[in-house]
Amino acid sequence: MQTVLIIVHLIIVLALIGVVLLQRSEGGGMGLGGGGGGGVSGFMTGRGQANALTRATAILAGLFFLTSIALTVMATSTRAPRSILDGAAPAAPGQSAPAQGGGNVLEQLQRLQGDQPATPAPSSPAPAPAAPQQ
Numbered sequence: 001m002q003t004v005l006i007i008v009h010l011i012i013v014l015a016l017i018g019v020v021l022l023q024r025s026e027g028g029g030m031g032l033g034g035g036g037g038g039g040v041s042g043f044m045t046g047r048g049q050a051n052a053l054t055r056a057t058a059i060l061a062g063l064f065f066l067t068s069i070a071l072t073v074m075a076t077s078t079r080a081p082r083s084i085l086d087g088a089a090p091a092a093p094g095q096s097a098p099a100q101g102g103g104n105v106l107e108q109l110q111r112l113q114g115d116q117p118a119t120p121a122p123s124s125p126a127p128a129p130a131a132p133q134q
């Protein structure tokens with residue numbers, strides 16, 4: 001059903017593009033040839049045809065919105081609701097600290113990429129070098 005609706009949607013899009021391009025330009029921009037009003041003279045002129053094209057544009061635009069909404073509803077109805085927390089690794093019972101030895105998020109990512117050893121660096125400063133004896 002969704003494939004049929006997509007095909008109908010694409011046909012409506014192509015028809016809408018064609019109807020909009022057939023309409024007579026009423027100025028406001030540079031058309032074909034550098035002068036204003038780039039339509040073909042004598043083709044689709046007249047009040048009756050202009051009203052028909054305006055009505056066809058409105059109908060096709062309405063159908064475009066309806067098929068867009070229908071496609072959106074169909075796409076979301078087949079997808080189950082999901083939380084971003086579903087992808088997180090489950091923590092062991094009784095463990096409230098971050099997994100894999102603690103540290104901040106950057107250190108955990110570096111460990112996962114192999115840029116840093118698995119054990120975090122000691123937080124105490126290194127011992128000072130011995131003073132030279134005289």
